[in-house]
Amino acid sequence: MKSAISSLISSRNFNLHRSSLSFSIFRRPSLLLPSQFPVISTDDKATGANFTSLRRKCRFHSNKSSPIMASSFNPEQARSPPAVPLPIPPVTKFKIGLCQLTVTPDKQRNIEHARKAIEEAVEKGAQLVVLPEIWNGPYSNDSFPVYAEDIEAGGDASPSTAMLSEVSRRLKVTIVGGSIAERSGDKLYNACCIFGTDGKLKAKHRKIHLFDIDIPGKITFIESKTLTAGQTPTVVDTEVGRIGIGICYDIRFQELAMIYAARGAHLICYPGAFNMTTGPLHWELLQRARAADNQLYVATCSPARDVGAGYVAWGHSTLVGPFGEVLATTEHDEAIIIAEIDYSLIELRRTNLPLLKQKRGDLYQLVDVERLKSE
Amino acid sequence: MKSAISSLISSRNFNLHRSSLSFSIFRRPSLLLPSQFPVISTDDKATGANFTSLRRKCRFHSNKSSPIMASSFNPEQARSPPAVPLPIPPVTKFKIGLCQLTVTPDKQRNIEHARKAIEEAVEKGAQLVVLPEIWNGPYSNDSFPVYAEDIEAGGDASPSTAMLSEVSRRLKVTIVGGSIAERSGDKLYNACCIFGTDGKLKAKHRKIHLFDIDIPGKITFIESKTLTAGQTPTVVDTEVGRIGIGICYDIRFQELAMIYAARGAHLICYPGAFNMTTGPLHWELLQRARAADNQLYVATCSPARDVGAGYVAWGHSTLVGPFGEVLATTEHDEAIIIAEIDYSLIELRRTNLPLLKQKRGDLYQLVDVERLKSE
Numbered sequence: 001m002k003s004a005i006s007s008l009i010s011s012r013n014f015n016l017h018r019s020s021l022s023f024s025i026f027r028r029p030s031l032l033l034p035s036q037f038p039v040i041s042t043d044d045k046a047t048g049a050n051f052t053s054l055r056r057k058c059r060f061h062s063n064k065s066s067p068i069m070a071s072s073f074n075p076e077q078a079r080s081p082p083a084v085p086l087p088i089p090p091v092t093k094f095k096i097g098l099c100q101l102t103v104t105p106d107k108q109r110n111i112e113h114a115r116k117a118i119e120e121a122v123e124k125g126a127q128l129v130v131l132p133e134i135w136n137g138p139y140s141n142d143s144f145p146v147y148a149e150d151i152e153a154g155g156d157a158s159p160s161t162a163m164l165s166e167v168s169r170r171l172k173v174t175i176v177g178g179s180i181a182e183r184s185g186d187k188l189y190n191a192c193c194i195f196g197t198d199g200k201l202k203a204k205h206r207k208i209h210l211f212d213i214d215i216p217g218k219i220t221f222i223e224s225k226t227l228t229a230g231q232t233p234t235v236v237d238t239e240v241g242r243i244g245i246g247i248c249y250d251i252r253f254q255e256l257a258m259i260y261a262a263r264g265a266h267l268i269c270y271p272g273a274f275n276m277t278t279g280p281l282h283w284e285l286l287q288r289a290r291a292a293d294n295q296l297y298v299a300t301c302s303p304a305r306d307v308g309a310g311y312v313a314w315g316h317s318t319l320v321g322p323f324g325e326v327l328a329t330t331e332h333d334e335a336i337i338i339a340e341i342d343y344s345l346i347e348l349r350r351t352n353l354p355l356l357k358q359k360r361g362d363l364y365q366l367v368d369v370e371r372l373k374s375e
Numbered sequence: 376m377k378s379a380i381s382s383l384i385s386s387r388n389f390n391l392h393r394s395s396l397s398f399s400i401f402r403r404p405s406l407l408l409p410s411q412f413p414v415i416s417t418d419d420k421a422t423g424a425n426f427t428s429l430r431r432k433c434r435f436h437s438n439k440s441s442p443i444m445a446s447s448f449n450p451e452q453a454r455s456p457p458a459v460p461l462p463i464p465p466v467t468k469f470k471i472g473l474c475q476l477t478v479t480p481d482k483q484r485n486i487e488h489a490r491k492a493i494e495e496a497v498e499k500g501a502q503l504v505v506l507p508e509i510w511n512g513p514y515s516n517d518s519f520p521v522y523a524e525d526i527e528a529g530g531d532a533s534p535s536t537a538m539l540s541e542v543s544r545r546l547k548v549t550i551v552g553g554s555i556a557e558r559s560g561d562k563l564y565n566a567c568c569i570f571g572t573d574g575k576l577k578a579k580h581r582k583i584h585l586f587d588i589d590i591p592g593k594i595t596f597i598e599s600k601t602l603t604a605g606q607t608p609t610v611v612d613t614e615v616g617r618i619g620i621g622i623c624y625d626i627r628f629q630e631l632a633m634i635y636a637a638r639g640a641h642l643i644c645y646p647g648a649f650n651m652t653t654g655p656l657h658w659e660l661l662q663r664a665r666a667a668d669n670q671l672y673v674a675t676c677s678p679a680r681d682v683g684a685g686y687v688a689w690g691h692s693t694l695v696g697p698f699g700e701v702l703a704t705t706e707h708d709e710a711i712i713i714a715e716i717d718y719s720l721i722e723l724r725r726t727n728l729p730l731l732k733q734k735r736g737d738l739y740q741l742v743d744v745e746r747l748k749s750e
Binding site for chain 2: 208212214215229231233253255258259281282285286288292293323352358359360362364366367368370
């Protein structure tokens with residue numbers, strides 16, 4: 001362990017937006033897992049079902065980890081590739097702002113409203129601001145094509161992200177920009193844009209798991225009628241730590257959060273608009289479970305509730321700590337939550353309950369297909 | 376699909392106790408997944424780190440499933456081997472009894488007390504009775520060797536399981552016998568015995584994840600000081616459905632519940648004695664998360680609280696439905712919970728939220744090492 005204390009490793013973001021490929025340097029205090037941080041080529045993305053090369057790579061890793069992990073249960077093999085060490089974030093303590101916004105059919109109003117909310121959150125000390133899922137127009141299959149923007153083209157083709165870029169640069173704030181409908185060629189996505197303090201798009205997450213559910217008499221929604229699912233998990237290194245991104249229904253798939261934890265995320269942000277049926281049943285439960293199971297922070301941001309809307313959001317934007325504890329939350333009205341994140345609690349909880357060292361790699365293994373392919 | 380409606384498949388329990396190897400026949404109404412229920416040889420257990428043969432077997436399965444699963448996202452590949460179809464249980468609706476018992480240092484009293492509780496639960500209609508973790512003596516590293524029994528030897532060498540066998544046969548009830556300390560050679564285990572209505576030991580689960588935690592000033596316990604961890608997950612076919620077994624700390628490892636779901640479990644039983652720190656924080660959260668994420672029933676059974684004991688249990692034995700909903704629970708005093716289980720709700724919830732068909736096998740895959748080895 002001692003030689004690793006002062007070692008420096010270079011890491012690259014997974015799924016970095018190509019216009020903002022960046023390198024981050026982290027100092028690593030102790031080695032939980034194998035010593036080489038895997039370098040992922042962004043050219044080597046999982047795009048389809050080419051499992052031939054994967055088959056060659058799929059293996060149970062040799063037990064080459066540091067003595068601290070020595071165990072016949074091979075805990076490091078519970079993730080394939082093995083989990084990366086938790087990076088030291090650029091900042092340990094900071095404030096997050098969750099903007100639970102009312103959303104109207106007036107896109108220009110929504111954009112101005114979001115701009116003001118971000119400004120207010122920053123005024124109150126937020127270094128990271130999170131917006132709701134689909135904040136620039138109504139959440140409906142009819143509206144997605146109407147409000148969709150060409151994010152890659154930018155500028156006038158995407159006034160919503162142009163605003164996010166402008167504010168993040170001007171106020172030097174990191175923004176997890178909720179989500180908007182994205183038009184790309186003849187396809188539509190539910191996309192979350194992450195902007196750095198320089199105003200640049202650092203990453204874009206396209207919702208991986210589309211919201212297709214049918215609870216008769218309660219809630220039926222088939223997002224796949226209009227939207228296409230994203231092809232890759234998204235973890236991005238920001239000025240406020242390594243953040244994994246999921247959008248709403250993505251939170252139901254525990255595997256995604258497990259992958260993010262194994263990639264070294266400090267925080268997972270889920271912009272999401274749960275509804276009046278699944279909201280009370282599952283919204284807080286899923287957030288707390290993802291945080292407690294993976295021993296990291298989880299932040300969610302919902303639109304405020306509009307009972308006149310076609311889709312009525314549950315609200316209840318929340319910050320959860322690495323012990324599964326609700327640190328800050330709100331009801332369903334418009335609100336800006338300002339709450340403190342302290343990443344040192346991640347290490348503390350992982351020391352209290354050393355789940356990572358107790359996993360049974362001899363019995364189960366979660367494969368991160370994209371990382372495995374890129375090895 | 377139509378040809379499968381009347382097909383019969385034979386299945387064998389995973390991790391069956393050798394004295395009670397049995398076969399179960401299930402009628403399968405629809406094929407969610409590949410048509411051949413994997414047959415696992417009990418001689419082919421995962422016993423060590425022989426990953427050579429595993430490497431050969433480790434692969435991404437071809438997409439040979441039924442049309443219902445056709446998807447470029449390969450949802451069936453999210454589990455390796457692919458999940459087995461949910462078997463039709465011998466009974467759809469039945470009552471479960473959770474006996475939250477006071478435990479004293481008097482073993483003979485504990486055994487008689489448990490016998491009476493089981494009898495009372497059966498009188499009230501329970502077809503399945505669950506007992507707490509470590510119910511025949513105090514929960515402590517000092518007590519484990521003193522109260523341990525040789526379960527394999529049986530008879531006088533194991534009065535606790537002899538009682539369970541006698542009651543289950545006499546009352547024709549299935550018993551998930553909480554857990555007791557088991558002596559096997561020079562090793563001690565925390566073991567749960569499952570008895571069928573014929574009084575035979577159907578399966579024995581040895582706690583896989585030992586309870587080694589350290590929350591200074593709150594709770595520190597190192598179970599591995601005296602106990603040895605079990606080597607295999609346990610799923611058993613009973614007269615009341617396919618049941619996965621975990622003991623207490625096992626519930627923290629979501630992978631185990633995911634494996635049980637993929638093996639076709641209807642219900643996971645976790646005898647467990649959470650404490651006054653982690654109990655209020657995590658006990659209900661973890662139960663609800665395992666149930667909601669895996670869309671199956673979860674039942675837990677704790678000892679009643681004894682504030683004078685060295686280890687003070689949280690209590691709160693609970694039954695959770697496949698939507699993550701608490702169906703029945705109690706406080707910390709001694710209690711027998713009688714509640715109805717309706718397995719048809721599993722199918723309903725999996726139709727409402729078809730998570731199994733929405734998983735992204737192209738992005739993540741959970742490997743069940745034991746099943747993979749046995750293929």
